[in-house]
Amino acid sequence: MYALQTFDLTKRFGDLVAVDHVNLKVQEGELFGFLGPNGAGKTTTISMILGLLYPTAGRVHVLGEEVSPTRTHVLRQVGAMVNTPGFLPYLSGRENLRLLARLYPDVDERRVDExxxxxxxxxxAKRKVKGYSTGMKQRLGLAAALLHRPRLLVLDEPTSGLDPIGMKEMRELLRALADGGTTIFLSSHLLHEVEQICDRVALIHQGRIVAEGEVRALLQQYKSLEEMFTTYVETP
Ligand SMILES: Nc1ncnc2c1ncn2[C@@H]1O[C@H](COP(=O)(O)OP(=O)(O)OP(=O)(O)O)[C@@H](O)[C@H]1O
Ligand SMILES: [Mg+2]
Known part of the structure; x- marks a missing residue:
C-alpha cells in the first residue's frame, strides 16, 4: 500500500488542462518532493489530494482509501499546509493551536506544547500571532498540521518566506519527521533544498509529470536537480 497514490488525476479549468493524467506513488515514510515551474499544476494537484477540489477525472488514494470532497474520512490521518496558513492575529500561537486542538478528541494541551x-x-508561544514574522507563521502552520499526529503530511511550499536559517531548521525538522516514519509530500521551488532532504521527486510541467525518480539516482544522471529541471522546462 502507498501512503499516497494518484490514478490519472486530471483537472480542467475550461480549456486549460491544469493537471493532466498525473500518476504519483509515494511510499510510506518517504520524503517526496513535487517540483515544477509556476503554473505547472502543483497546488491544483495538492488541492485534489486534500479533497479541496474535485478532479475532472482520475482518483486519489491516501493510505489505501479513496479521497474526494465527499469522502474525506481518511484525511483525518493527513496533516496539510497549503499557502500561508491563516491564524487569529490577536491570539497567541499557543491559543491558536488550542482552538484547533478542540477539533481532535485525542489532542490535549500537552500535545500543543509538544x-x-x-x-x-x-x-x-505566548506572543500574539500579529507580531510573528513570516517564518514564525510558517512554523505555526506546520505545528497546526502536526497536532493530530498525521501519518501523511502534505505541504505546499513549506519553506517559502523563510530565511536561510529558518530554511535549514525546516529542512532538518522535515527530515527528522520522515525518519520518524511520517510520510511527507511537499512542493517546492527550492531545488537545492529538495536535493538535500528528499528521497524521491517528480517534476510536473504543463500539468504532466515529465520526470520522476530517486534523488540519488537522478543525481547520477544530472549534475543537480536544477540541471534536471532546466532540461525539461525550457527557460524563455
Ligand atoms: N481556480 C482556477 N481557475 C482557473 N484556472 C486555475 C485555477 N486554479 C489554477 N488555475 C490554473 O491552473 C494552472 C496550474 O495552477 P497551479 O496553481 O496548480 O500551479 P502551481 O504549480 O501551484 O504554480 P506556483 O508554482 O506558481 O504555485 C495555472 O495555469 C493556473 O492559472
Ligand atoms: Mg502553487
Whole structure:
C-alpha cells in the first residue's frame, strides 16, 4: 500500500488542462518532493489530494482509501499546509493551536506544547500571532498540521518566506519527521533544498509529470536537480 497514490488525476479549468493524467506513488515514510515551474499544476494537484477540489477525472488514494470532497474520512490521518496558513492575529500561537486542538478528541494541551517545541516556537508561544514574522507563521502552520499526529503530511511550499536559517531548521525538522516514519509530500521551488532532504521527486510541467525518480539516482544522471529541471522546462 502507498501512503499516497494518484490514478490519472486530471483537472480542467475550461480549456486549460491544469493537471493532466498525473500518476504519483509515494511510499510510506518517504520524503517526496513535487517540483515544477509556476503554473505547472502543483497546488491544483495538492488541492485534489486534500479533497479541496474535485478532479475532472482520475482518483486519489491516501493510505489505501479513496479521497474526494465527499469522502474525506481518511484525511483525518493527513496533516496539510497549503499557502500561508491563516491564524487569529490577536491570539497567541499557543491559543491558536488550542482552538484547533478542540477539533481532535485525542489532542490535549500537552500535545500543543509538544508541537510548539518541535517547530521551535516554545519561547514565542505566548506572543500574539500579529507580531510573528513570516517564518514564525510558517512554523505555526506546520505545528497546526502536526497536532493530530498525521501519518501523511502534505505541504505546499513549506519553506517559502523563510530565511536561510529558518530554511535549514525546516529542512532538518522535515527530515527528522520522515525518519520518524511520517510520510511527507511537499512542493517546492527550492531545488537545492529538495536535493538535500528528499528521497524521491517528480517534476510536473504543463500539468504532466515529465520526470520522476530517486534523488540519488537522478543525481547520477544530472549534475543537480536544477540541471534536471532546466532540461525539461525550457527557460524563455
Ligand atoms: N481556480 C482556477 N481557475 C482557473 N484556472 C486555475 C485555477 N486554479 C489554477 N488555475 C490554473 O491552473 C494552472 C496550474 O495552477 P497551479 O496553481 O496548480 O500551479 P502551481 O504549480 O501551484 O504554480 P506556483 O508554482 O506558481 O504555485 C495555472 O495555469 C493556473 O492559472
Ligand atoms: Mg502553487
Amino acid at each position: 508541537v510548539l517545541e518541535l517547530v521551535g516556537l516554545r519561547d514565542a
